[in-house]
Amino acid sequence: MAIKKIDPMAQLMPGTGDMSAEQFRALGYQYVDWVSHYLETVGEKPVLSQVKPGWVKSQLPSSPPQDPESLSQAIDDLDRIITPANTHWNHPGFFAYFSITGSTPGILGELVSAAYNVNGMLWKTSPACTELEEVVLDWLKQMLGLPRDWFGLVNDTASVASLCAIAAARESLDLKIREEGMAGRTDLPALCLYTSEHSHSSIEKGAIVLGIGQKNVRKIAVDAEFKMRADALESAILEDLAAGRRPFCVCATVGTTSTTSVDPVPAIADICERYHLWLHVDAAYAGSAAVLPEFRYILDGCDRADSFITNPHKWMFTPVDFSAFYTRHPEILRRAFTLVPEYLRTDQGEEVRDLMNYGVSMGRRFRALKFWFVVRAFGVAGIQARLREHIRLAKRLAGWIDAHPDFERLAPTPFSTVCFRAHPKGVDDESKLEALNEQLLERVNATGRAFLSHTKLGGRFTIRWAIGNLRTDEARVEETWKILEDSLQEIHQGRKV
């Protein structure tokens, strides 16, 4: 694309200033054009970056520039260095991990957020940041059918939000861990946390960081559909109690990372109530699906959770990062995290919430803006229509797999993520199947037209195909399926030669 050059030295005003308004507008239009062009053409680029390790570094100056450079020039570098070295998460053929979207309303929200550049640590440091966060998190509760009286705030990621939840669970024990710590005490039992063997690694990481220890994380077995077995959960709790350890927290998942399975939250909530354990629900991916009335049931029992997270930056078209965190015990969460030095004391007192007191980070970006823009620009109906379409596409794909003699599905497909593998007739050796599917995956990803990822299910190498990008349409799904079929064919023929 043609770029109007701006004199690099003229960009910056003398003295203490930044760009002039006129200069910013001219440059801003160029960048809007660049974004527009990028989004329009991203589907033609290789999804998975094909650069070698070290290539980006080799393209960039080893030292910072002494004098100002033109940001028009930087556009060329985006096209020449950054774009080819990106794996394109905003690409319609991105089917790896969980497929996400930085939608245009969300992009504009981030633009505004960067311009305001507030730190919403206290209510008074940006009443708009604090209150808009409260409003949009209340909207989200309504969209998903969550209890209206829950307290909510936004974290960057589910990893951090789950750590905060487990920290609150630990604080709820009233064992003076905040005051006295955990090391060197003879009055503390080992603390045990329960989660399924299919929960996200961030749960275990949270337990490591919080000093719970990996050996006190019980990875509860799953059933044939990869859902946590409530009976196994209860057995594990009883075993720990008998051994004098202290169960304190259960992390259930609505939409596990590998297969998007939904743990039996009502049965788990019963157990948590029976043994007085904190119930945390990680609905980072699948929570969004509850915006559909026909999927509302996936959150059954979640109203009994002590804490709950879902990530609009996964399947609700909001640019990373935006993880919604809810709890019905804000005072416990606050106790786990609050520290107000003199330099942050305010007059507002109990009248307002200072959100820095409810998590690790003191600094808080104005993240609510982008989600506000997304919900307004799509409307609830627009979000619903798009989620339904993703689920429909996944269902079609599952049908093709089921009907194909050389492919098989390896897990149910409750949402828009399909777990499967090639399994040609006569090939039953597991190590051969693993090698075959690894080769197949690599071949598909090497085309640049699609990017799929993998997992293991019951020891079997499994291809994961996650649908969730706004630009993914039926034609793209069909094309990728054709690539998979053809690639398998080619591998077969290669072998025969």
Place this chain on the structure above:
Amino acid sequence: MAIKKIDPMAQLMPGTGDMSAEQFRALGYQYVDWVSHYLETVGEKPVLSQVKPGWVKSQLPSSPPQDPESLSQAIDDLDRIITPANTHWNHPGFFAYFSITGSTPGILGELVSAAYNVNGMLWKTSPACTELEEVVLDWLKQMLGLPRDWFGLVNDTASVASLCAIAAARESLDLKIREEGMAGRTDLPALCLYTSEHSHSSIEKGAIVLGIGQKNVRKIAVDAEFKMRADALESAILEDLAAGRRPFCVCATVGTTSTTSVDPVPAIADICERYHLWLHVDAAYAGSAAVLPEFRYILDGCDRADSFITNPHKWMFTPVDFSAFYTRHPEILRRAFTLVPEYLRTDQGEEVRDLMNYGVSMGRRFRALKFWFVVRAFGVAGIQARLREHIRLAKRLAGWIDAHPDFERLAPTPFSTVCFRAHPKGVDDESKLEALNEQLLERVNATGRAFLSHTKLGGRFTIRWAIGNLRTDEARVEETWKILEDSLQEIHQGRKV
């Protein structure tokens, strides 16, 4: 400003799409115009928001819209609801806490980052995100004179980065805390962390989260210039050792929050080496000043630190959030945080760094872009010129205070933050002085022309005036000083009446 309306229903393409390129361009230009206008006029708005708690909520719909709304309409809401309810951190009269800037190059960087919307958790999920981060953090090392062989990565905030540092320090003890946790063990001593009574609250918060406990955080006394006393540090360590506790980490500060004092890092490093303690240096604010050769000395001894943080989002014109974290022990940091589930295994192995393994968050935004844009657009010389100007303005201000019979400085002014109070002749009662200065601060902030914050120094209520925004010029500083003088005068006259 005049806004061209776009048909709300036409904004969204039917089916699974987002906006068309043309629609995005039209809307994007409107938003660039809005940002440009905002930045041009922000100095005329009240710095500290004057809305009452609950006002923002009262202005917004209590439920999410069912149907799409126009994002042209949303611009009106920014002007009507969000802007008046914001405290304007990008305002030239923002002198509270630490004054920061979301500069225009940084804003454009965030725009591009949102458009790419990558998650740089693994090298392969965005080689550009991982490698550009490495490159710009290497540039920053050169700019500040830090050891080139340190490993670096970007965190959102210093709070999270310091938590990561303390977690690495804990892991370095080889006490199997990762594996076995800390509770219910009889083989662990209490772990003690040392930091000055003037260090940032995030250090103590990190210790709380990590299960160290508040009572094991030793707040070391400071000298008359608010610097940690190395002798007091060593005494505290010896006392803990004698009592059978285990000292493990010292957090020194280069630029404390209240007074920007610089702890004696060389002496502290000596002590850390003597007792084999992890030395973490929090240079979140003042680290940037080392970009000036004449201020390079503030980092003396920091080359001996085990971990080090500085925040370009504080005093290097980068929009929040961007906290640079360095350590010379990447393998220990990795051991504290790595967990690689099957679904995230890659073929690159040791050839690349997967940055999710070095911190709490698995998800990682493409933050390097905005800092890259800032350094390129300003150049090192441009950043130096602006920091020098801020320091010059603070020095002038300190001079006015020192020369005024009714004001006094309460701390040295090593950088661009001035601590002072009104102290009229004859008023020597501390509670009267506190009431007077609170009233003065409130009066100044109520003008809307400037926003200053406070702290306490040796029990004395202290007004903090931090200079750090790009738009702050000499005229603004003079005006604010005049407002202070006049306000003090008015308070006096009010009393006399």
